[in-house]
Amino acid sequence: MIEPFASRPAPKLVFGPGALRELPACVRTAGGTAVFLVSDPGIARAGYLARAERLLSDAGLPVTTFTESRENPTESDAAACAAAARTQPFDCFVALGGGSSLDTAKAANFLFTNGGVMHDYHGYGKATKPLLPLIAIPTTAGTGSETQSYTLISRDGSHEKMACGDPSALPRIAILDPELTATLPRTTATLSGLDALTHALESSVCTKRNAVSSLYAEAAFRHLSSAIARVVTGLPTEADRSDMLLGAAFAGLAIENSMLGAAHASANPLTARHGVVHGHAVAHMLPAVMRFNSSDPAAAAIYARLESLLRATGTTTLPLIDWFTDIVARSALPPLDATKIDFALLADDATRQWTGKFNPRALQAEDFVALYRRAFSPHATG
Numbered sequence: 001m002i003e004p005f006a007s008r009p010a011p012k013l014v015f016g017p018g019a020l021r022e023l024p025a026c027v028r029t030a031g032g033t034a035v036f037l038v039s040d041p042g043i044a045r046a047g048y049l050a051r052a053e054r055l056l057s058d059a060g061l062p063v064t065t066f067t068e069s070r071e072n073p074t075e076s077d078a079a080a081c082a083a084a085a086r087t088q089p090f091d092c093f094v095a096l097g098g099g100s101s102l103d104t105a106k107a108a109n110f111l112f113t114n115g116g117v118m119h120d121y122h123g124y125g126k127a128t129k130p131l132l133p134l135i136a137i138p139t140t141a142g143t144g145s146e147t148q149s150y151t152l153i154s155r156d157g158s159h160e161k162m163a164c165g166d167p168s169a170l171p172r173i174a175i176l177d178p179e180l181t182a183t184l185p186r187t188t189a190t191l192s193g194l195d196a197l198t199h200a201l202e203s204s205v206c207t208k209r210n211a212v213s214s215l216y217a218e219a220a221f222r223h224l225s226s227a228i229a230r231v232v233t234g235l236p237t238e239a240d241r242s243d244m245l246l247g248a249a250f251a252g253l254a255i256e257n258s259m260l261g262a263a264h265a266s267a268n269p270l271t272a273r274h275g276v277v278h279g280h281a282v283a284h285m286l287p288a289v290m291r292f293n294s295s296d297p298a299a300a301a302i303y304a305r306l307e308s309l310l311r312a313t314g315t316t317t318l319p320l321i322d323w324f325t326d327i328v329a330r331s332a333l334p335p336l337d338a339t340k341i342d343f344a345l346l347a348d349d350a351t352r353q354w355t356g357k358f359n360p361r362a363l364q365a366e367d368f369v370a371l372y373r374r375a376f377s378p379h380a381t382g
């Protein structure tokens, strides 16, 4: 029996090495005549920003640039970007950078078009006027923000991450150019890649999964799993970078059409209270969550299908969870010190995470404590 569903639209995807050169045509396709370009200092240093500016100005498209996007953008960061947007007329946002640049641009789009502050848009569909078209150009293969109608913004004064979404916040076009990820440092590529893989694995089994999200999740898993082993050891090929970038965008579409689960719910408090980077936190928690979920027969069947995919592609002969645990072990991430962590406190935070509500098995606080114990046990096999 196919469960009823209503799919969400996807941005137009423009994929290929060198696809950045399609930017002026994409702006015109989106109806834009002048651009507000959102990026960050690292992208400026890498020279990508200047390339994008030159492409636009050579095509006769005026461009104003904001390069102050920061990691884990806050309400104030969004307001600063929106204030910069008000200095020159424009009719199309372009976001060039990692997930933080993309989320900052999306958030500024809410404020620029609808006013107010970001917590006014916490939830979905709170904008009363349509947002401007946005073209997203990710330079990391990770968050999948380029294919989602949500932006993640931290509330000022607390660590609370707010998901603010609207149908018109979905990027109109995502330009996926693997050449832009060629200069990523190993750690950044590893952390964002593990996050993308976690998106594929969590959305595969979440309670909101459906025929469309499952297509995207499985395709994402196929692309990401074929390349991740070389990404985490710092030796990705050109083909691997293509697989990672497309896989992350597909994983974003899987989330857009379904949800996530307990790995994100248990990881977010680790990030908020202990500063563990998001990709590290979700990858640390995922094996314990998958073992917990495996007692749900439907989730176990989905994991088994993904495991058979690993075999069929010659990726590994290990069981799925052992394979993922091994990938994380080879990632050379700094060890997390369990002695400084209050599991009960984190578990309490985790039960309030919206994303945890969609895990295939419901969790109480004591279940989250058990997940943390397992994930932080030195003898855990995952």
Ligand SMILES: [Zn+2]
Residues within 6 Å of the ligand: 143, 195, 196, 198, 199, 264, 278, 282
């Ligand atoms: Zn994530």
